[in-house]
């Protein structure tokens with residue numbers, strides 16, 4: 255047992271790329287059988303990489319442009335990925351690399367997948383994949399407002415078992431920061447496309463760090479070097495390679511389009527795809543070039559003396575073959591090759607922890623405890639909610655760009671109402687009663703209208719939400735509660751302050767507490783409504799158009815613009831399911847129940863004129879609350895079942 259520093263094999267030719275890995279000997283590193291091992295659930299063990307074997311993978315989807323047609327994106331893919339090795343998925347653009355990676359990682363949400371995929375000889379459950387593998391997406395999905403350290407701690411607190419003490423989580427994050435050379439930027443804000451934070455290379459390493467925080471047995475990476483300069487690409491890949499070489503021997507599989515020559519040499523094994531079929535599976539580097547030179551003598555051979563780059567040569571050669579319509583021939587030649595026979599022989603012994611790859615890694619097995627875990631998240635609801643609020647809500651509350659838009663509109667409206675309507679609440683002459691009713695109408699509808707401002711918060715962070723759900727960080731209900739809490743807490747304080755600043759200066763009658771609660775409740779309905787629409791809508795444009803269209807339609811049915819008695823019979827139902835009607839009705843009853851003139855425009859009073867006589871303001875507030883609960887449930891169902899970004 256101990257700790258040492260490994261220097262990546264290839265780091266010597268690139269000054270500055272030093273990869274530090276903490277190596278601790280694994281207790282169960284070389285378990286011989288592929289049978290699950292009985293260990294108690296919930297106890298963390300030192301774990302090694304798992305061997306992945308896949309046989310005859312076929313994956314087809316409905317063609318997105320021609321719905322009646324099915325497309326076979328992967329056909330007859332057979333191979334294995336060994337622990338302690340880096341396996342590259344290569345091939346021309348559109349050849350199916352990401353598709354295969356997603357199939358292996360259990361991240362496909364659409365289409366039909368056939369064939370056999372085994373992790374250490376056993377079919378993995380979705381829950382197992384969420385909890386024990388890491389997936390680094392091609393595009394960064396990070397919280398721009400958090401620092402690098404906070405982002406990693408946030409993930410650690412959500413993914414590492416709650417039974418582990420905080421000190422263990424901190425140590426794990428420290429180790430990841432050190433391993434990924436993130437020490438210098440650990441306290442820098444991540445930033446976003448519009449607000450500069452850490453660099454692209456650092457962001458990529460943070461993404462890898464997120465996957466590593468829980469010591470996954472398998473790490474999948476989709477285009478880990480895209481958008482990075484060659485030095486940073488090499489650095490990132492050297493770090494990943496060092497993870498496979500450590501005693502953890504994790505299994506690494508990366509879809510990579512055009513690696514730098516240095517990054518290319520870090521791979522041990524390579525799968526090359528063309529039009530969804532395998533055209534090469536074997537050792538990486540010169541072995542692949544030799545294979546193609548032998549099988550296709552007409553191809554211009556690779557010539558290092560001309561300064562050719564191996565990765566580029568392979569991609570160019572296979573892409574040219576694809577363009578010339580030879581993809582099928584390349585795949586057929588591989589099918590009939592002795593390389594394929596050798597691979598098949600290797601595969602026959604590779605289902606368990608037997609030979610696969612060069613056998614450098616120490617294969618481990620799944621434990622019964624790991625397989626028995628049914629819960630997709632590692633931490634309970636209350637802990638995840640607390641963590642989301644601690645990292646996301648508190649950071650947002652300190653951000654003027656988040657708080658400003660949520661407060662400024664209410665300050666503006668409050669100033670307008672105070673200055674325009676000062677003292678009018680006590681004057682009950684006919685013309686003034688109409689002014690009071692209009693002011694209460696505005697007080698009721700404005701928070702409903704403000705609902706559209708909550709839409710972007712959910713739609714824009716959808717990729718982040720999808721990634722975090724795929725990583726098993728929290729339940730849907732946890733996410734929804736944290737987002738609602740964030741807005742409802744702000745709404746609570748805003749409504750409290752602004753209702754005082756309007757109610758007393760204007761001189762309204764009735765109970766201030768109802769005046770305040772109606773405002774707060776309508777704001778909360780607006781949040782839940784916005785989240786429901788945002789969760790249902792395919793993009794921001796649709797959501798932004800839907801909310802005002804819906805709320806706008808409600809304005810006609812509150813009973814103020816058109817009296818309830820004057821609404822045509824065939825439309826009255828819409829008035830009953832209009833939360834703004836109950837908001838305005840409650841405010842009117844509160845204002846006039848004890849101080850209305852006995853005669854008003856030919857009716858027995860103001861409330862009679864507006865068909866509100868005999869109604870209860872508290873019952874109306876209760877109906878409002880029921881609308882809040884309904885929209886909350888609809889938002890929950892939409893977030894749970896409406897799938898966006900099918901892959």
Ligand SMILES: Nc1ncnc2c1ncn2[C@@H]1O[C@H](COP(=O)(O)OP(=O)(O)OP(=O)(O)O)[C@@H](O)[C@H]1O
Pocket residue numbers: 315316317318319325327345346347348349350351352353354509511
């Ligand atoms: N639903 C679909 N309808 C039509 N074509 C689809 C569908 N889903 C995927 N494809 C196609 O499948 C092919 C494989 O996509 P995939 O993302 O796996 O390719 P890739 O090798 O990773 O490409 P790149 O290197 O450009 O990222 C692409 O040509 C893509 O356009």
